[in-house]
Amino acid sequence: MALLGHEKYALASGGNSVQQRLDVAVLKLGMYVAELDRPWIETPFLFQGFVISSEEELAQLRAYCQFVYVDIQQSRVPVDARSGTIPRRRRTKPQAGSPVIYRPPSVPLPRSTDLKSFRKTTRQAGKARETSRVYLRQVFHDARLGHSLDTEEAKAVVRQLVDVISTDANAAVWLTQLKRKDEYTSLHCLNVCVLTLAFCRYLGYTGEDLQTIGLGALLHDIGKTQTPLEILNKPGALTRDEFSVMKRHAEDGYQLMQRTGKLPEVALSIIRSHHERIDGAGYSRGLLGDELELPVLAVAIADVYDAMTSDRVYHRAMPTDKALRMMYDHADNAFGRTLVEAFIRCVGIYPVGSLVQLGNRAIGLVMDADENTRLLPRVLLVKNADGRMREKPKMVDLSAVSNEGKIAAWTIRRVISPGEAGFDPRRIMMEQAGMQLAALG
Numbered sequence: 001m002a003l004l005g006h007e008k009y010a011l012a013s014g015g016n017s018v019q020q021r022l023d024v025a026v027l028k029l030g031m032y033v034a035e036l037d038r039p040w041i042e043t044p045f046l047f048q049g050f051v052i053s054s055e056e057e058l059a060q061l062r063a064y065c066q067f068v069y070v071d072i073q074q075s076r077v078p079v080d081a082r083s084g085t086i087p088r089r090r091r092t093k094p095q096a097g098s099p100v101i102y103r104p105p106s107v108p109l110p111r112s113t114d115l116k117s118f119r120k121t122t123r124q125a126g127k128a129r130e131t132s133r134v135y136l137r138q139v140f141h142d143a144r145l146g147h148s149l150d151t152e153e154a155k156a157v158v159r160q161l162v163d164v165i166s167t168d169a170n171a172a173v174w175l176t177q178l179k180r181k182d183e184y185t186s187l188h189c190l191n192v193c194v195l196t197l198a199f200c201r202y203l204g205y206t207g208e209d210l211q212t213i214g215l216g217a218l219l220h221d222i223g224k225t226q227t228p229l230e231i232l233n234k235p236g237a238l239t240r241d242e243f244s245v246m247k248r249h250a251e252d253g254y255q256l257m258q259r260t261g262k263l264p265e266v267a268l269s270i271i272r273s274h275h276e277r278i279d280g281a282g283y284s285r286g287l288l289g290d291e292l293e294l295p296v297l298a299v300a301i302a303d304v305y306d307a308m309t310s311d312r313v314y315h316r317a318m319p320t321d322k323a324l325r326m327m328y329d330h331a332d333n334a335f336g337r338t339l340v341e342a343f344i345r346c347v348g349i350y351p352v353g354s355l356v357q358l359g360n361r362a363i364g365l366v367m368d369a370d371e372n373t374r375l376l377p378r379v380l381l382v383k384n385a386d387g388r389m390r391e392k393p394k395m396v397d398l399s400a401v402s403n404e405g406k407i408a409a410w411t412i413r414r415v416i417s418p419g420e421a422g423f424d425p426r427r428i429m430m431e432q433a434g435m436q437l438a439a440l441g
């Protein structure tokens with residue numbers, strides 16, 4: 001399926017739900033698990049709500065739960081209501097050796113621990129972002145005019161971003177939510193670079209390797225400087241011919257950068273292959289999974305995630321949780337389940353910068369990506385429970401307040417849009433990062 005290809009994204013369907021409580025013993029592949037008998041956070045499952053798609057997931061459900069609630073309408077197989085009547089038995093702890101989701105090696109990302117240090121690192125990240133943004137805008141302008149590109153400066157930009165990620169990855173990723181429609185292509189390259197650096201550092205890449213991957217990510221769409229602007233900025237679906245032209249950017253970028261003779265092979269591979277998918281349905285060469293290096297797939301994931309969560313002339317930004325969910329649902333075809341799971345663990349189920357409404361209806365911005373508290377991150381509270389804007393945003397650690405017995409009020413109810421929140425989250429971010437509001441455009 002080429003759904004996670006370049007420009008075609010769709011929201012997952014919603015709808016009313018009818019739930020049936022079922023013993024884990026009678027669960028079947030294709031059933032939609034809407035709720036567990038224990039907090040999701042205590043299980044290896046990434047999402048609240050999923051279709052059982054493997055024997056491994058069935059085994060995990062049986063290891064961790066006694067019963068679950070199955071959504072009848074969202075299930076892909078019939079759900080027998082009679083099987084829901086079950087005798088109660090004692091819940092047993094998962095035994096040693098119980099199957100768990102395979103987890104690749106991961107390195108905790110550095111993060112600041114309080115609002116003061118977060119502000120400080122956000123300001124550093126803001127400065128690095130501005131330098132990178134100005135560089136990319138210039139590079140895209142120069143490349144379109146056929147001028148040669150300064151790869152040394154690109155290396156300096158990546159070095160600066162690696163430093164920021166190594167100081168406080170959350171602050172840098174937080175700022176990827178600062179998007180602008182008018183500078184989409186260059187800002188997208190910057191965001192993909194930041195997300196990729198955070199992801200690859202999480203996967204254990206360091207030093208020169210991280211630098212090389214970052215360089216490929218920063219310039220991954222440089223070939224779009226060869227794409228006619230009327231196609232690049234077309235407000236609406238591309239025709240088949242136009243899409244063929246658009247697809248050329250991967251190969252064009254590769255040729256352009258190869259000619260400089262100054263980019264490492266892995267960076268060139270990233271530029272050439274970031275639209276390939278493991279099932280062979282990607283472009284330009286239709287490569288298969290085992291022909292794609294891990295850094296290429298890491299950039300491909302960051303690329304799709306940033307595109308899905310950005311406003312474009314032809315589609316509205318998708319909420320972060322829905323985008324991750326959709327990527328997860330298509331992981332087997334696109335990037336591989338293990339790697340997508342690792343990305344979700346890295347950025348969090350509620351990624352930093354997500355706008356969330358809490359149980360008490362207060363509204364804030366997620367500031368954390370600690371996988372141990374993935375459902376209870378730290379949130380920068382912007383609106384109080386009574387709906388009033390706070391004079392000064394306040395940091396709230398949801399895992400701490402929920403430990404005080406206030407779990408219903410202080411858990412995340414849902415991700416919301418800026419329109420629903422009634423304020424522009426980018427302004428809050430700009431203030432925290434000490435950036436000029438005028439730069440928002």
Ligand SMILES: [Fe+2]
Nearest residue numbers: 220221274275
């Ligand atoms: Fe691309």
